[in-house]
Amino acid sequence: MKNHVTAGVDGSPESRAAARWAAQEAVLRQVPLRLVHAVDWPLDPLLPGVGRQEADRWGDQALTEAAQELRSRHPDLEITTRCLTARPTAALAAEAADAGLLVLGSRGLGGLVGFLVGSVALSTIVATDTPVVLVRLADDPDGPALDSYREVVVGVDIHEACDRVLAFAFEEAERRDCPLRAVHGWKMPTAYQYVPFFDPDNERDIDRSVTHMVDDMLLPWRHKFPGVSASHTVFRGSVGERLVQASRGAGLVVVGRHLRRSPLGNHLGPVAHAVLHHSAAPVAVIAHD
Structure with missing residues (x-):
């Protein structure tokens, strides 16, 4: 064990x-x-x-x-x-x-x-x-007392299984008796790059849809950890940049990286790479499939 x-x-x-x-x-x-x-x-x-x-x-x-x-x-x-x-x-x-x-x-x-x-x-x-x-x-950690931790910030992706990442983040928030904030960034579909006039209502619809998906992703973890106050931030843009911004008020930032058995290729990923190099808080890197 x-x-x-x-x-x-x-x-x-x-x-x-x-x-x-x-x-x-x-x-x-x-x-x-x-x-x-x-x-x-x-x-x-x-x-x-x-x-x-x-x-x-x-x-x-x-x-x-x-x-x-x-x-x-x-x-x-x-x-x-x-x-x-x-x-x-x-x-x-x-x-x-x-x-x-x-x-x-x-x-x-x-x-x-x-x-x-x-x-x-x-x-x-x-x-x-x-x-x-x-x-x-x-x-x-000479600073904060055990009962005064700042929030745990975790990067999530609705297109991937984030169970190991969310489990770690919620467990850490529970141990620290502090809030948790999930951050997700989305991008417009590639096809929209060729549309000369884009209806802003479509962007709002996409944002609402993605927000519901993040809610659904967090729901079982909120039930499993009822003592953790969990919120989320959904936006259009780079999740790496937003996680770095959020790190300035965080006690811990949690990011995932894909498990890759091949010795070739990038083993870290752009989001984890950006956060590791620019976070203002300690960074936890969680390997997942």
Whole structure:
């Protein structure tokens, strides 16, 4: 059973922020926390003089310091550590296989909104079916109390099965006792691009129809999670841009990505890509069929 939260730790301020976020999430879920550090051996040749023992010692120290800090914050939380010799992407993906959630740190874009998504984080996201949350240093959870979380924002698509995405979003909103807002963007059918005069009433009709479809999509989840106040935003335009806007007032943004078994092709999708790089809140990426 996937009953723990895993966080990647590399000693950086971003990874420490991610570990603190993961610890808070583990407390909410009432599950253990596992901290993982991967030593990629042999090391980068740009780091001469750093031997295997020094690298292992540094990794153990990063894990020990992170665990000590988190135990002082959450004395009742069960915390374990693992230092592995493997490429970080492979190690994190393997560790995520039996976890309920993987949390990774990412650098922020300075004064700009969003993340600087490194190759390890991006590769790990597409290498695992486990939900992955990306956290920046600005998302350090020292701020809000457990009863004062901001809303969970989730991107939905009426043309696809979003059960895994909606299940994750509603569960997180329930844990945080906060509202949930579903965001869906639609586009005019391609044929309308060739119509010289378009009746605005048709656009309003389409918008009403899409809104009803989003309502129908959310209905079973509202019944399953009656304590969650769920609303929705339906509009004509780019859902990626609207999710980025909504992230500025959110505590968590949830997006989906298609499972692709082939090593070729885009494994992330334009919406998840845009949100990952520009969100002002932590981002959860949920793999789905």
